[in-house]
Amino acid sequence: MELIWEGIKEAINLLVSGDPEVWEITLLSLKVSGLATLISLSIGLPLGTWLALSRFRGRQFSLSIINTGMALPPVVVGLWVSIFLWRSGPFGSLGLIYTPAAIVIAQTIIAAPVVTGLTAATLQQLDPRLQLQLLGLGASRTQMILALWREARLPLLAALMAAFGAVISEVGASMMVGGNIRHQTRVLTTATVLETSRGQFAMAIALGFILLFLAYVVNLSLTWIQQRGAK
Amino acid sequence: MPHNKFLQLVLYVLLILAIGLTACTNEPTQVEPVIILATTTSTRDSGLLDVLVPDFEEKTGYSVKTVAVGTGQALEMGKSGNADLLFVHAPPSEKEFMDGGYGSERYLVMHNDFVIIGPADDPAGIKGVPAAAEALFKIAVSGAPFISRGDDSGTHKKEKALWETVDVSPQGNWYLESGQGMAATLTIASEKQAYALTDRATYLHNFNTLDLKILMEGDPVLLNIYHVIIVNPEKWPDVNEQGARAFAEYLVSPETQEMIGEYGVEMFGQPLFFPDADKTDADLGLE
Numbered sequence: 001m002e003l004i005w006e007g008i009k010e011a012i013n014l015l016v017s018g019d020p021e022v023w024e025i026t027l028l029s030l031k032v033s034g035l036a037t038l039i040s041l042s043i044g045l046p047l048g049t050w051l052a053l054s055r056f057r058g059r060q061f062s063l064s065i066i067n068t069g070m071a072l073p074p075v076v077v078g079l080w081v082s083i084f085l086w087r088s089g090p091f092g093s094l095g096l097i098y099t100p101a102a103i104v105i106a107q108t109i110i111a112a113p114v115v116t117g118l119t120a121a122t123l124q125q126l127d128p129r130l131q132l133q134l135l136g137l138g139a140s141r142t143q144m145i146l147a148l149w150r151e152a153r154l155p156l157l158a159a160l161m162a163a164f165g166a167v168i169s170e171v172g173a174s175m176m177v178g179g180n181i182r183h184q185t186r187v188l189t190t191a192t193v194l195e196t197s198r199g200q201f202a203m204a205i206a207l208g209f210i211l212l213f214l215a216y217v218v219n220l221s222l223t224w225i226q227q228r229g230a231k
Numbered sequence: 232m233p234h235n236k237f238l239q240l241v242l243y244v245l246l247i248l249a250i251g252l253t254a255c256t257n258e259p260t261q262v263e264p265v266i267i268l269a270t271t272t273s274t275r276d277s278g279l280l281d282v283l284v285p286d287f288e289e290k291t292g293y294s295v296k297t298v299a300v301g302t303g304q305a306l307e308m309g310k311s312g313n314a315d316l317l318f319v320h321a322p323p324s325e326k327e328f329m330d331g332g333y334g335s336e337r338y339l340v341m342h343n344d345f346v347i348i349g350p351a352d353d354p355a356g357i358k359g360v361p362a363a364a365e366a367l368f369k370i371a372v373s374g375a376p377f378i379s380r381g382d383d384s385g386t387h388k389k390e391k392a393l394w395e396t397v398d399v400s401p402q403g404n405w406y407l408e409s410g411q412g413m414a415a416t417l418t419i420a421s422e423k424q425a426y427a428l429t430d431r432a433t434y435l436h437n438f439n440t441l442d443l444k445i446l447m448e449g450d451p452v453l454l455n456i457y458h459v460i461i462v463n464p465e466k467w468p469d470v471n472e473q474g475a476r477a478f479a480e481y482l483v484s485p486e487t488q489e490m491i492g493e494y495g496v497e498m499f500g501q502p503l504f505f506p507d508a509d510k511t512d513a514d515l516g517l518e
Binding site: 087097098179181182183186191193194196198199200 | 303304407409410415419422442
């Protein structure tokens with residue numbers, strides 16, 4: 001029990017005192033995971049829409065692959081991204097391994113299937129007559145898709161939150177492709193693992209609280225946008 | 232009466248759970264076959280435990296749960312009674328641990344040594360330097376990248392002690408901290424073509440995948456000495472003292488000591504560890 005109190009005290013202390021290293025780690029987590037979520041959105045939204053609206057052979061197969069991708073274990077992604085980015089790997093010459101960019105790549109691979117799969121599911125849920133009606137009213141295909149997205153904005157924002165939640169909380173990929181290097185690629189989750197392995201449990205608990213708090217703030221703002229849209 | 236039926240069902244389930252739980256709590260007081268061993272990542276990464284633990288389990292019937300963490304966490308686990316015995320290599324911290332009464336017994340088991348590894352072209356020119364601290368000093372001056380464990384492990388503590396002897400507080404772009412285990416840190420060092428302090432065992436074990444060479448070895452301060460500590464059951468009555476004692480005695484027994492001395496010879500052409508159970512701390516230069 002004492003340990004939990006210490007952890008809570010330490011968390012408040014760190015946040016209030018503005019410990020520069022904790023701020024650095026927190027900002028990097030936010031930047032890396034935020035960027036990965038945005039890239040996933042720019043891939044997943046069009047791809048999911050296309051999968052939901054078009055009819056082609058192998059569509060069901062593609063959807064099943066995407067849906068499996070939603071369950072991709074971060075460590076497996078981390079392993080494969082490492083293999084490709086190591087100096088011995090095919091993209092080794094880019095020098096990306098153990099940089100924040102490597103973490104963004106890995107997290108994008110984790111988050112993109114989540115956005116794609118949930119977008120496809122969301123749009124398929126809409127009444128198919130809506131599409132016909134929009135086209136019948138003289139909307140172009142782009143206008144129709146924009147209208148569909150607006151119609152489905154609540155679940156689409158939920159998809160975005162799910163993607164962000166998946167990447168801000170993952171540790172396996174960040175540890176493997178980022179290397180948890182101090183002042184360079186240390187993020188909240190890998191720092192938590194490190195503090196635990198050092199036996200600094202109060203600090204680890206504190207970092208955990210900061211991580212949850214961060215996730216809460218981001219989701220609160222997204223929820224606020226979502227619910228404002230609901231009215 | 233459907234509501235009553237539901238309540239009845241809940242009561243039955245609770246009853247069954249209660250019986251199950253008491254059965255569970257009764258059992259281990261007779262025999263406690265599980266031992267929790269907190270050890271360092273370097274011991275695990277060297278592969279030695281993969282040989283010793285199964286052999287011990289087969290000989291005694293105990294089952295060992297090995298938790299490989301940094302020495303810092305291993306000692307914390309001992310302090311909070313979350314492990315039955317520790318197999319660690321940070322003598323000064325171990326002494327503190329024993330002085331605090333957290334351990335009941337401590338035995339010398341073996342040693343290996345630390346080496347400084349780095350890129351083959353040796354940009355800092357440490358090859359042939361006799362003293363480890365001097366080699367580190369040269370790395371710091373040259374500004375060539377050096378990667379530290381940065382995790383309060385035994386290896387990290389050793390490295391910090393070496394920096395202290397040359398009065399350098401390492402920081403800057405060239406000094407990286409991985410905060411990970413030895414093998415992961417070596418992988419990063421290889422990718423970044425950086426210098427690092429490592430135990431020889433982990434280096435040899437991962438030799439094939441690393442683009443790094445041993446550049447500095449043989450300084451007596453680089454000895455890496457392993458002790459086994461039984462967590463004091465007077466502090467934590469839940470500690471499986473019997474099991475811990477059995478494993479500690481197994482480690483220092485003549486047959487196991489022989490196995491330790493032979494480990495690695497077949498694979499690497501040289502032993503990874505040197506058995507020390509018949510020696511004293513003073514023989515190895517410890518107080």
